[in-house]
Amino acid sequence: MARFIAVRLARALLTIAVVVTFAFVVLRASGDPARALLSPETPAEAVEAFRKAWGLDAPLWVQYARYLFAVVHGDLGQSMRDGRSAITVVAERIPVTLMLTAPALILNLLIGIPAGIYAALKRDSIADRVVMMVAVVGFTVPSFVLGLVFVLAFAVELAWFPSGGAGGWRHLVLPVITLGLGGAAVLARFSRSAMLEVLGQPYIRAASAKGVPWPRVVTGHALPNAAIALMTIVGFMVGNLIAGTVLVESVFSWPGIGSLLVVSVASRDLAVVQCILLVVAAAMITTNVTIDLLYGMLDPRLRELRSGRR
Amino acid sequence: MSSISAGRVLPSSKMIRLRWWREGAIGIAVAWLGLMLLVVIFADRLAPYDYAALDLHHRLAAPLGLGGTIAHPFGSDELGRDVLSRLAISIRISLLIAFGATLIGAVLGITLGILAAHFRGWVEQVILGCVDFQASMPFLVLALAVLAFFGNSLLLFVGLIGLHGWERYARVTRALAMSANEQAYVIAVRQLGARPWRVYLRHIMPNIASTLIVTMTLAFPDIILLESGLSFLGLGVQPPLTSLGNMVGYGRDYLTRAPWILVFPSLVISLTTLSISLVGDWLRDRIDKTLS
Numbered sequence: 368m369a370r371f372i373a374v375r376l377a378r379a380l381l382t383i384a385v386v387v388t389f390a391f392v393v394l395r396a397s398g399d400p401a402r403a404l405l406s407p408e409t410p411a412e413a414v415e416a417f418r419k420a421w422g423l424d425a426p427l428w429v430q431y432a433r434y435l436f437a438v439v440h441g442d443l444g445q446s447m448r449d450g451r452s453a454i455t456v457v458a459e460r461i462p463v464t465l466m467l468t469a470p471a472l473i474l475n476l477l478i479g480i481p482a483g484i485y486a487a488l489k490r491d492s493i494a495d496r497v498v499m500m501v502a503v504v505g506f507t508v509p510s511f512v513l514g515l516v517f518v519l520a521f522a523v524e525l526a527w528f529p530s531g532g533a534g535g536w537r538h539l540v541l542p543v544i545t546l547g548l549g550g551a552a553v554l555a556r557f558s559r560s561a562m563l564e565v566l567g568q569p570y571i572r573a574a575s576a577k578g579v580p581w582p583r584v585v586t587g588h589a590l591p592n593a594a595i596a597l598m599t600i601v602g603f604m605v606g607n608l609i610a611g612t613v614l615v616e617s618v619f620s621w622p623g624i625g626s627l628l629v630v631s632v633a634s635r636d637l638a639v640v641q642c643i644l645l646v647v648a649a650a651m652i653t654t655n656v657t658i659d660l661l662y663g664m665l666d667p668r669l670r671e672l673r674s675g676r677r
Numbered sequence: 678m679s680s681i682s683a684g685r686v687l688p689s690s691k692m693i694r695l696r697w698w699r700e701g702a703i704g705i706a707v708a709w710l711g712l713m714l715l716v717v718i719f720a721d722r723l724a725p726y727d728y729a730a731l732d733l734h735h736r737l738a739a740p741l742g743l744g745g746t747i748a749h750p751f752g753s754d755e756l757g758r759d760v761l762s763r764l765a766i767s768i769r770i771s772l773l774i775a776f777g778a779t780l781i782g783a784v785l786g787i788t789l790g791i792l793a794a795h796f797r798g799w800v801e802q803v804i805l806g807c808v809d810f811q812a813s814m815p816f817l818v819l820a821l822a823v824l825a826f827f828g829n830s831l832l833l834f835v836g837l838i839g840l841h842g843w844e845r846y847a848r849v850t851r852a853l854a855m856s857a858n859e860q861a862y863v864i865a866v867r868q869l870g871a872r873p874w875r876v877y878l879r880h881i882m883p884n885i886a887s888t889l890i891v892t893m894t895l896a897f898p899d900i901i902l903l904e905s906g907l908s909f910l911g912l913g914v915q916p917p918l919t920s921l922g923n924m925v926g927y928g929r930d931y932l933t934r935a936p937w938i939l940v941f942p943s944l945v946i947s948l949t950t951l952s953i954s955l956v957g958d959w960l961r962d963r964i965d966k967t968l969s
Contacts, residue, residue: 368789371898385810393826496698503958506948509902511909512943523933591899602813612815614906619931628818629910647818655813 376660379652386648390641391434395427417577433465433519443645445639448631453638457624457646463533465624467542468608474547475604477556480597482551483558486565488585498555507550514545514618531620542619546611550604561596566587595666598658607655707951713768713949720769724762729917732757737935752937754928764941771921771926772949774835775900781839782900783893788969791877793847794854798827801851808844816841817906824912834913841903842896849892853885862891876904888966898950905946921946 409417418424425433439445443453486498521541522530528540565571566589574584616625622642631639695914727731732753740760751760793801806837827833842878851891854877857863906920907913916923923940928939 382810382813384813390822393823411944434741448894459692461950503954504947506952507898508947509905509907509909509943509950511925512947515939515943517926542833606813606815610815613817613821614909617910627820629912632821635825635828637825640822644818644822648814651813651815652820 371663372660373538375656379656382652383645383648387438388431390644391431393529394637394641395430421429425507426648438645443642446631446639448634448639453642454522456639457627457642460624460627461646462610463507464616464625465619466539467546467621467623468612470539470543471546471550471611472604472608474543475550475608478551479554480558483555484562484593485592486555487562490563495559499559501562505548507547508555509614510545510549511614511618513548514542514615517541518618532621538619538621543619546608549605549611553607554600554604557581557600558597559594562589564596565592568592582607583653590635595662598662598665602651602655602658606651609650617634643662690765690797699959706955709948710956711953713772713945716768717772720765722761724765724871726759726762728758728762728766728919730758730762732759735779735933736900737931739935740937743937754934754935754938755931760938764945765919767919767924767942768945770918771904771908771946774802774904774914774920775897777835778838778841778900778904779893781895782841782843782896783846783889785839785851786843787889789843790847790850791854793851794858795873795877804847804851806902807848808814811844817903820907821912829912829915831914834907838900838904838907842899844905845892845896846889849888850885853879853888857884858879889963891961893955894953894960895918897957901950901953902944911936 415424441454445451446453446456449456482498482502486495489495497580518541521527528537530541562577571584571588573582574588579587612623613625613628615621616623617629620626624646627639628643630636631643690935734757735749735753736755737755738749738753738757739745741747741750743752749759749761751764751818754761754763789804789807815906820841823837824834855936858881863876864879866876871880904913905922905925908920911923911926914920914923925939925946928935930937930941
C-alpha cells in the first residue's frame with residue numbers, strides 16, 4: 368500500500384510540473400513580453416533595460432529555473448488589472464466558486480446515480496427509455512442555454528429567483544440547478560452502463576441461482592461492484608463541473624473563479640490566468656489522487672496491478 | 678448479457694414498439710442533420726439579406742407570429758440585422774469549424790495512436806503521458822489559457838478546438854492497432870515485405886475505420902458545445918464574423934426585450950448536438966458495442 372501511495376503522489380507531482388512547464392512554454396512562445404507590454408515607440412535602450420530588469424536577457428533555462436523558483440515560493444506575479452498579487456486575487460474567489468460547485472456536485476450524485484441504477488434495473492422498460500432520453504437531452508443542451516432558459520422562465524416571467532449576482536440562498540438556486548442537471552445527465556448514463564455491466568457478470572447469475580432474493584443480489588453484490596466503476600468517473604465529473612462553472616458563472620454573473628477567468632482572458636491578465644490554471648490543475652490532481660487512493664482501498668486487486676502499470 | 682439478470686423480460690410486442698419509437702427518433706435526427714447540411718452548403722442563398730447588413734429602422738423587430746412581418750420572418754436584432762440571415766451564416770460557420778476541428782483532432786490522435794502502437798517503449802510512454810494530462814484537465818480551461826496567452830485568431834481558434842478530444846482517438850487507435858499487429862493478416866503482409874506505413878494505411882486502417890468513425894460521431898457534439906461555449910463567452914469566433922454561440926452571447930443582453938435573437942440559435946445548437954448524439958449512439962450499437 369505504501370508503494371501504491373508513493374507512486375500516485377509521484378505522478379501527481381509530475382503532472383503539476385507539466386502544467387507549470389506548459390504555462391512557461393506557452394507564455395514564452397506567445398512572444399517577447401517586453402514587446403507585448405511596452406509600446407512600439409519605446410526606445411531600444413529602454414527595452415533593453417526592461418529586459419534586464421525582469422531577467423528576460425538571461426538564457427531560457429535560467430529564466431525557467433527562476434520561474435520554477437518563484438512558483439515554488441508561491442510567487443505567481445501580479446494582476447495587471449488591480450495590481451495585487453495574482454494569488455490573492457484568485458484565492459478570494461475560490462470560496463465563492465465552491466459555494467456553487469459543492470451543492471452542484473451533490474445534486475449530480477443524488478440525481479444521476481439513482482436514476483442510472485433505476486434505469487439499469489428496469490432495463491428496456493418505458494421508465495428506462497424516458498430516463499435515458501432525458502439524460503441525452505440533458506447533456507446535449509449547452510449549460511449556457513439551459514441557464515438562459517431558467518433565467519427567462521424563473522427570473523423574468525415568474526420572478527421567483529434573481530437572474531444573477533451573489534447574495535442570499537435565492538441567488539444560488541438557478542446556477543446550482545443549471546450546473547447540477549448537466550452533470551446528472553452524464554452520470555445517469557454512466558451509472559446505467561456500469562450497472563448493466565455488473566448485472567451481466569457470472570457472479571450475479573450465481574447468486575441469483577443459489578436462491579439469494581433479488582433485492583439482496585442488487586444491494587449486496589451488484590451495487591458494491593458498480594460503485595468501483597463509478598469512482599472512476601467522479602474525477603471526470605469534477606473536470607466537467609469546473610468547465611461548466613466557467614459558463615454558468617458567466618450566465619448568472621456569479622463573482623467566482625469562472626467569471627474571473629473570462630475577464631482575465633479577455634483583458635490578457637496573464638498572471639491571473641496562469642494562477643487559475645495552477646489552481647484548477649491542483650484541484651484536478653487532488654481529486655484524482657484521492658479517487659485513486661479510495662479505489663485502492665475499495666478494491667485490493669488494483670493495488671498491485673496499478674502500481675506496476677508504469 | 679442476458680435480460681433475465683436484469684430482473685424482467687419485456688413482452689415482444691412492447692420491445693417492437695420501443696424499437697419503432699427509437700428508429701423514428703433516429704429518422705428525425707437524420708432529417709434534421711440533412712437540413713443542417715443543406716444550410717451549410719446553401720447558406721448564402723437561403724439568407725434573404727446580407728448577414729451584416731444594418732437596418733436601423735427595423736431594430737428588434739418581432740418574428741412572424743409574434744406581431745412581426747414576412748420581411749424579417751425570424752425577427753431582427755439590436756442593429757436591425759435579419760436573424761434568419763445571421764442564423765444561416767452562423768450555422769455554416771459553426772458547423773464548418775466543428776468539421777475542421779474534428780478532422781484535426783482525428784488526424785492528430787490517430788497518428789499518435791499509430792506511433793504509440795508501432796514504436797512502443799518510451800514513445801508510447803510519452804504519448805500516454807500526454808493522453809493522461811489532457812484527460813485530467815478540463816479542456817475549456819486549457820483553451821481559455823491558450824487564448825489569453827496568444828490572443829485570438831480564427832485559425833488558432835480552429836486549431837485549438839481541434840486539440841480537444843485527440844486523446845480519445847489516440848487511445849482507441851493505439852489499442853486497435855496493437856491488437857491488429859498480432860493478427861495473421863498483418864503478420865502476413867509484413868512478411869511479404871510491406872513497409873510500416875503501407876501496413877497501417879492500407880491494411881489496418883480499413884479494418885479499424887468503422888470504430889474510428891463512431892468515435893468521431895460521438896466526439897462531434899462535444900466540439901460544437903466547446904466552440905459555442907467559447908463564442909458565447911465572447912472569446913471564440915470574433916465579430917464581424919458570427920457563429921451560433923456568438924448569437925446567443927449577444928442576444929443575452931436583449932433576453933427580455935427580444936428573446937428571439939438567442940432562442941433560434943440556442944434551438945439549433947441543442948437540436949444538432951442531440952441529433953448527432955442519437956445517431957452516434959445508434960451507430961455504436963450497430964457497429965461497435967465495446968466503445969462507451
